[in-house]
Amino acid sequence: MLPWPGPDTAADMQAKTAILAGLARRKGLGGRVATLPLVGPSVLLLLVFSLVPLAMTLWFSFERYNLLNPAIGGFAGLANYRFLLEDSSLYSALLVSVELVLAVLAITVGLGTVLAALFETRFSGRSIARVLMISPFFVMPTVSALIWKNLLMHPVNGLFAWICRSLGLPVIDFFGAIPLTAVVIIVAWQWLPFAFLILLTALQSLDEETLEAASIDGAGPLAVFFHIQIPHMGRAISVVVMMETIFLLSVFAEIYVTTSGGPGVATTNLAFLIYQRALLAFNVGGASAAGVIAIILANIMAAFLLRSVARRLDV
Amino acid sequence: MTRHSKSHRVAGALAWIAALAMFFPIAWMFAASFKTEVEAIATPPLFVFTPTLENYREVFARADYLGFALNSVVISLGATLAALALAIPAAFAMALYPTKRTRGTLLWMLSTKMLPPVGVLVPIYLIARETALLDTRTGLIIMFALSNLPIVVWMLFTFFKETPKDIIEASRIDGASVLQVITVVLLPLVTPGIASTALLSIILCWNEAFWSLNLSAHDAAPLTAFIASFSAPEGLFWAKLSAASTMAIAPILVLGWASQRQLVRGLTFGAVK
Numbered sequence: 001m002l003p004w005p006g007p008d009t010a011a012d013m014q015a016k017t018a019i020l021a022g023l024a025r026r027k028g029l030g031g032r033v034a035t036l037p038l039v040g041p042s043v044l045l046l047l048v049f050s051l052v053p054l055a056m057t058l059w060f061s062f063e064r065y066n067l068l069n070p071a072i073g074g075f076a077g078l079a080n081y082r083f084l085l086e087d088s089s090l091y092s093a094l095l096v097s098v099e100l101v102l103a104v105l106a107i108t109v110g111l112g113t114v115l116a117a118l119f120e121t122r123f124s125g126r127s128i129a130r131v132l133m134i135s136p137f138f139v140m141p142t143v144s145a146l147i148w149k150n151l152l153m154h155p156v157n158g159l160f161a162w163i164c165r166s167l168g169l170p171v172i173d174f175f176g177a178i179p180l181t182a183v184v185i186i187v188a189w190q191w192l193p194f195a196f197l198i199l200l201t202a203l204q205s206l207d208e209e210t211l212e213a214a215s216i217d218g219a220g221p222l223a224v225f226f227h228i229q230i231p232h233m234g235r236a237i238s239v240v241v242m243m244e245t246i247f248l249l250s251v252f253a254e255i256y257v258t259t260s261g262g263p264g265v266a267t268t269n270l271a272f273l274i275y276q277r278a279l280l281a282f283n284v285g286g287a288s289a290a291g292v293i294a295i296i297l298a299n300i301m302a303a304f305l306l307r308s309v310a311r312r313l314d315v
Numbered sequence: 316m317t318r319h320s321k322s323h324r325v326a327g328a329l330a331w332i333a334a335l336a337m338f339f340p341i342a343w344m345f346a347a348s349f350k351t352e353v354e355a356i357a358t359p360p361l362f363v364f365t366p367t368l369e370n371y372r373e374v375f376a377r378a379d380y381l382g383f384a385l386n387s388v389v390i391s392l393g394a395t396l397a398a399l400a401l402a403i404p405a406a407f408a409m410a411l412y413p414t415k416r417t418r419g420t421l422l423w424m425l426s427t428k429m430l431p432p433v434g435v436l437v438p439i440y441l442i443a444r445e446t447a448l449l450d451t452r453t454g455l456i457i458m459f460a461l462s463n464l465p466i467v468v469w470m471l472f473t474f475f476k477e478t479p480k481d482i483i484e485a486s487r488i489d490g491a492s493v494l495q496v497i498t499v500v501l502l503p504l505v506t507p508g509i510a511s512t513a514l515l516s517i518i519l520c521w522n523e524a525f526w527s528l529n530l531s532a533h534d535a536a537p538l539t540a541f542i543a544s545f546s547a548p549e550g551l552f553w554a555k556l557s558a559a560s561t562m563a564i565a566p567i568l569v570l571g572w573a574s575q576r577q578l579v580r581g582l583t584f585g586a587v588k
Binding site: 034035037038039041042043045046049050052053054056057060115117118119121122123124125126129130131132133134135136137138139140141142143144146147148150151152156157159161162166189192193194197198201220221236239243246249250252253256257258270271274275278279284287288291292294295297298299301302305306309310 | 322323324326327328329330331333334335337338340341343344347355356357358359360401402404405407408409412414418420422424425426427429430431432433434435436437438439440441442461462464465468493518521522524525528529538539540542543545546551553556557560563564567568570571572575578579582583
């Protein structure tokens, strides 16, 4: 039977008859379809949307261009890059970006793998627990950052401060003493569900028989985890690492509403540095040069991700 | 057998502890939204209190709250519809009538998604300013539609690939036009796939914070930007922040729960199913 939801309209009936008749006298391919008008609009818009800004960023990065002072202008050569590369804030921002990405990756992939294995076992209320588990992913970044910063991490009224005091421990001033760690915790909380959900999906495609065979051979849960489940998740783990890296290099809103890059430049990552240069200092040339560096960094990761996706793509 | 069921129980208990810990910040925020401002900052924190709806009333009373919420709805739905209108024909053609260029086109589309937004912040901001699209819903709709287009095309592509090709071929032989094939034959078959794709797109648009913070000020500002305004030190009201946040995330949380199965496909470009 043909899957055909909904009531039949006249057009449906006509099409159905057409299909059945067609099936009856299969003649191979159903004729040519001009695909260009169908694919063209998307390709054209994406082309404009990606190439034009990219070209402009490249162009501006070689220009003297400040929105506050239109009198300054003209070709700057490599001056923006030289200025940027001699500026210690670039290196500090790169370091913050890398530390943020690596720390969040370690937490989300590490915990995500273990949690996926835990959720693979059958236990009561599993689907409810899974829903609770993935919920942080749907919380908008500005909400999660402000809730963590105030309700939980506030050094006086926050819940963590109260817990520390009750246990007789020193209160941690998250955004004063360990600002980058605080941002890492918030971002990791948002991205752990992403890693978890993808790794769990990968685990569920593991064939039951393999697991049964292992358990008949006397493999305990830890042996199953390390020798069967982790190798099976390899590909999914690499996809998670690459997707998260691309998104985490651009973490912005969480920093914007919690620390504004501070104290000092302690939480200024590359994305925030570019924002400061462009929309706070109106230095278009300098911001664009930093933008080019961000694009190059992301493209290195993207190359790996694209290759991994391309291998699975059967067209 | 006993060893196994025991380890299952341990795994289940650990999983529940992890799930409750992950959900706790959301639950704590939800609780705080029913406290008075004094109760919200009380130490020791109050676990038992008389709930009040005062915060919700006050957030609503700020005449602009509904404006921000409406912006979020219009922008998310508008961008999703625009992206679907562009992506459905493209994904249809590439899934069912692949040519030599299809593979390259798909991978290239994916690569545009990997351009870091901050790398093109300056030109996009300037273009939006020059075309008077800064702080307009139209501007954000265009931005969100185009930035999600690759994901939408890819997700639809993986769904369309799974439709039985025979049906399409047969209806073509019988002289159905491409438009008829899409609307009469294909769409009913792939409605669940399109719905999942639309849900993912709505979720991504609703929570998008980079462009909404940088390209909108007040007129077109969605809820992400409205919540960010609570970060000003002088405007720190935890109970009201919690109430506004709860309302801002509730619809998308429900949509997310409903679409969790299909999310993986969209978020990994079909690499993990």
